[in-house]
Amino acid sequence: MRVEFSGRDLISMRELSRQEIEHILNAAERTEFSGDMLKGRLMSTLFFEPSTRTRLSFETAMKRLGGEVVGFSKPGAASLSKGENLTDTIKTVSCYSDVIVLRHPREGAARLAAEVSDVPVINAGDGSNQHPTQALTDLYTIRREHGRLNVSVAMVGDLKYARTVRSLGHGLAKFGARLLLTSPPGLEMSEELCAELEGMGAKVEVCSSIEEAVENADVLYVTRIQKERFPDPEEYRKVQGAYRITPELLEIAKPGMVVLHPLPRVDEISPEVDHTERARYFHQVRNSIPIRMAVLTLLLGVV
Numbered sequence: 001m002r003v004e005f006s007g008r009d010l011i012s013m014r015e016l017s018r019q020e021i022e023h024i025l026n027a028a029e030r031t032e033f034s035g036d037m038l039k040g041r042l043m044s045t046l047f048f049e050p051s052t053r054t055r056l057s058f059e060t061a062m063k064r065l066g067g068e069v070v071g072f073s074k075p076g077a078a079s080l081s082k083g084e085n086l087t088d089t090i091k092t093v094s095c096y097s098d099v100i101v102l103r104h105p106r107e108g109a110a111r112l113a114a115e116v117s118d119v120p121v122i123n124a125g126d127g128s129n130q131h132p133t134q135a136l137t138d139l140y141t142i143r144r145e146h147g148r149l150n151v152s153v154a155m156v157g158d159l160k161y162a163r164t165v166r167s168l169g170h171g172l173a174k175f176g177a178r179l180l181l182t183s184p185p186g187l188e189m190s191e192e193l194c195a196e197l198e199g200m201g202a203k204v205e206v207c208s209s210i211e212e213a214v215e216n217a218d219v220l221y222v223t224r225i226q227k228e229r230f231p232d233p234e235e236y237r238k239v240q241g242a243y244r245i246t247p248e249l250l251e252i253a254k255p256g257m258v259v260l261h262p263l264p265r266v267d268e269i270s271p272e273v274d275h276t277e278r279a280r281y282f283h284q285v286r287n288s289i290p291i292r293m294a295v296l297t298l299l300l301g302v303v
């Protein structure tokens with residue numbers, strides 16, 4: 001079956017088949033990108049939530065391919081602060097640009113945007129829901145390390161609110177990965193999501209301790225507690241600092257086990273881990289560029 005991406009949106013990892021995911025990873029791996037592939041094309045970045053890596057790496061990918069970028073990173077500066085609704089903003093921006101990259105605090109915002117946009121929409125994070133290009137970056141990093149994706153991935157931290165966990169879970173499930181879950185009380189992955197991931201092909205196991213997860217993993221995927229998603233700040237204070245990955249903890253890990261984190265980190269990975277052979281979170285940052293180049297060229301139909 002031919003994989004066709006031209007003109008499509010990228011909203012959720014749910015809707016990508018295993019074959020389509022492999023197609024994107026292979027395109028990124030080939031890195032046959034040239035500096036004028038997207039010459040004359042314009043990408044809009046509409047960021048209604050803070051971002052460092054996602055916005056800058058999309059901009060870097062676009063500019064390295066010869067494209068142009070417009071957008072905003074502070075919604076207060078856009079007409080939304082005058083009361084304009086998201087659909088009018090998207091309809092307007094889709095008149096100017098060839099592709100829209102949207103980050104929004106509301107779940108479902110990217111889907112809504114895709115419905116009213118005439119050009120492809122890429123979801124760069126919608127609330128606690130999805131962040132597909134981060135998941136593709138994570139899958140790419142795992143495949144480069146282990147040569148396969150049916151590995152054991154320990155997911156540590158905020159499994160309730162982290163959209164990166166949800167997206168990566170959907171991606172890994174399609175490859176039959178084993179997911180070892182460990183989180184502070186109250187931040188567990190919902191039963192609904194666990195069941196969905198199992199239905200998609202994952203083997204989901206809840207670990208009774210972080211040590212159990214570390215010992216059995218090929219990949220340790222650590223996440224930040226998503227403070228901004230807590231309805232009650234008191235609830236955040238109860239779990240703040242509940243886990244911390246240190247070089248001592250990693251001594252029990254299997255040879256070849258690597259530590260990933262979508263970043264930003266707060267205090268969940270001690271800086272001493274950066275100097276160990278396990279750390280791969282800055283590799284992820286680097287890997288996000290070929291992935292976003294691949295996604296942009298595929299959706300814009302130039303490869």
Ligand code: NCD
Binds near residue numbers: 125164223262264
């Ligand atoms: C993540 C996000 O925005 O979901 N950051 C990112 O894009 N790399 C993770 C986070 O904010 O914790």
